Amino acid sequence: MLLPKFDFHEPTSVDEACEILATFGPKAKVLAGGTDLMVNLKKKILAPENLVCLSRIDSLHGIVEEKDQIVIGGRYTVAELTVDPLVEKKLGALRSGARALGSPLVRNRATIAGNIGSARPAADLPPSLIAYGATVILVSSQGKREVPLGDFFKGPGFTELRPEEVLTEVRVPVPTAGQAPATSTWACARPRIATWSMWPPILPWTRRTGPSKPHGLSWGRWARHPCGPAGPKRHWLVRSRTRRSFSRPEKRPARTASPLMTSGAQPAIARPWWGF
C-alpha cells in the first residue's frame, strides 16, 4: 500500500507548527501517532500535500493537575493514559476507555488529540471526556480558544477544528465528591441487519442524593450518558432523571440507561442482544 506524496514538516514548537499550518491551510494535515491518519492516507481517503508532525514538540506531551482540572497534553499517548497514576486515581472512566482502545501496539502510538481529532464515532476516549465536562484548547497563529468537547464534534470525521489549528490540551475537571463516573461498553445487534453491530460506551455521571445505606447507596437521581457510535452527527448526550437507584453504579449503568439509549439513538438501535 503506497502512501501519497507529501512534504514533511517537523516543527519543534506550537508556534512553528501554527505558522506552517497557516501557510498551507487545508493542504496540510497534522500528524500525531499516525494510527488513524496513516491508514486514511494508505486507503487514499486523504491526500494532503503537507504533513505537520508534532512528535518533536515537547510542550504537547505531559499531564499536570492544575487546581480543579487535569490538563493533558495533546501528544499524551493512550498507552500513557492507561498507566498514569493521576488518571488511575481521578479519571477512572477515561482510563477504562484508554484500556479498551485498539491493541497495545496501537496504544503505544495513538494520542489523545488524535483520538479526538479523528472524530471517529467509535472513538473510545470522547464519551468519558464529554461526561467529565472536558474542554479542548485549540491554538492557531490567530490565538487560542477553548471549546467544550460536547460541542466539538460535528459529524463522523468533522469537528470544530480549523485546518490551521493545533489541539494542544485537553482540560478535564476533576470529579468532585459524590460524582461517580463509570464507563460501559455494549455490543448491540440489530436483528434485521445481522452483521450490523455497535459498541456505544456510556458514562453515567451520578450524584448521590439519597441517604447512605451500608451496601445499596441511593445513586443515580440524574446522570449524563454520552455515548459513542449511536448517532450520525455527534456524540449523543443525554441528561436524564433515572428512577432506579442502583448499588454499584460502575456495574449497572447500562441497564438503567438502556431504554433511553435505544430510543434516542439514530438510527434507532435495537435492544442489546442479551436483552435488558
Place this chain on the structure above:
Amino acid sequence: MKKLIKLTVNDREVEAAVEPNLTLTDFLRYELNLTGTKKGCETGDCGACTVILDGIPVNSCLVLAVQANGRKVETIEGLATEEGLHPVQDAFVEHGAIQCGFCSPGMIMSAKHLLDKNPKPDEGEIRAAIAGNLCRCTGYQKIIDAIKSV
C-alpha cells in the same frame, strides 16, 4: 524531496536519504534489506511489522522512516548474538510456537519487550502484551507456553 535521516538500527548507525512517504517497514526491508520485519495488513491490525522504536514496540507500517530520524530501532535481526539465538527465539523453536513463521518476528519483538520489563509475566499479562500480534496458524497456546518458559 528526499530527507536525510540518521538513526540507529540494531546498534548500527545508519544514514540515508529517503522520501517522506516511505514507511519505516519499507525502509527496513527495501533500503536496509532487513526483511525479518514482515508486511501483513499494512494498516496496523496484524503486528507482523512490529519493531521496537526508542524502547517501545510499534507497528512500523504506521511510522514514517523520517519519523525515526535520530531514534533507535530494534528489529528481529538484532536479537541473536554470536553466542546464538535470543532466549525468546530459542523458546519459540523449542515449543513449536512457529508454523508458517510470518507472525513470529513481530510476536517475538512484543514478547521480548514484555520480558525486558517484566521477567515473570503471568498468562494474562502475556496475552495482553501480544494482543496486537495476530497468528493465523498456531492457535496462540504454544506461543504463550513459549513466552512463559523463558
